[in-house]
Amino acid sequence: MNIVLIGYMASGKTSIGKKLANKLGYNFIDLDDLIEENENLSVTDVFKSKGEIYFRKQEHVYLNKVLNSKDNVVLSVGGGTPCYSNNMNVIVNDDNVKSIYLKASITTLTEKLMRKKAKRPLIAHIETEDAMAEFIGKHLFERVQFYNQAEIQVSIDGKTKDDIVEDIILQLF
Ligand SMILES: Nc1ncnc2c1ncn2[C@@H]1O[C@H](COP(=O)(O)OP(=O)(O)O)[C@@H](O)[C@H]1O
Ligand SMILES: O=C(O)C1=C[C@@H](OP(=O)(O)O)[C@@H](O)[C@H](O)C1
Ligand SMILES: [Mg+2]
Numbered sequence: 001m002n003i004v005l006i007g008y009m010a011s012g013k014t015s016i017g018k019k020l021a022n023k024l025g026y027n028f029i030d031l032d033d034l035i036e037e038n039e040n041l042s043v044t045d046v047f048k049s050k051g052e053i054y055f056r057k058q059e060h061v062y063l064n065k066v067l068n069s070k071d072n073v074v075l076s077v078g079g080g081t082p083c084y085s086n087n088m089n090v091i092v093n094d095d096n097v098k099s100i101y102l103k104a105s106i107t108t109l110t111e112k113l114m115r116k117k118a119k120r121p122l123i124a125h126i127e128t129e130d131a132m133a134e135f136i137g138k139h140l141f142e143r144v145q146f147y148n149q150a151e152i153q154v155s156i157d158g159k160t161k162d163d164i165v166e167d168i169i170l171q172l173f
């Protein structure tokens with residue numbers, strides 16, 4: 001079985017994915033890291049030099065590569081991965097995949113992303129907390145239709161990473 005973590009930017013996909021993989025004895029793959037390694041560029045620089053559409057194509061290619069060639073992997077995708085190129089259908093129609101949506105309120109995401117925006121090109125330019133909350137609200141409204149297709153949903157508001165890992169394991173098995 002492969003486990004795919006989805007959710008908005010800064011919901012914890014990368015860091016919780018690592019912990020979950022450790023706990024389960026699974027391998028861990030982060031789709032952004034995989035693209036960075038293959039491009040030899042940071043996500044920010046891929047956006048800058050090759051554009052977002054190129055990045056979205058790479059996400060689609062590597063998502064399929066991982067799911068078709070690996071097993072016993074926890075795969076953390078990017079916040080946008082489920083929302084482009086039929087990727088959410090690829091995830092939900094794969095019988096070997098359990099998909100998990102790390103669900104966070106706009107307040108939680110705003111607070112986290114004000115601190116963690118630098119490496120996230122879609123929001124790095126947003127300066128005030130009010131503008132961040134407004135952007136996230138609209139963006140999440142567009143994306144939640146994809147996220148809600150996940151098999152399992154885990155709320156992350158007010159929880160530690162370890163709490164969230166425990167919640168995921170309870171729902172998985
Ligand atoms: N439940 C949590 N409690 C405290 N910090 C968290 C929690 N989840 C994630 N973080 C921190 O928030 C930041 C964003 O998390 P990350 O795993 O990169 O999210 P994503 O991959 O979904 O964008 C990281 O610095 C991470 O350590
Ligand atoms: O939401 C998005 O469209 C993106 C999320 C990022 O990953 P994280 O969700 O891990 O921050 C990264 O893939 C890129 O900056 C675009
Ligand atoms: Mg990530």
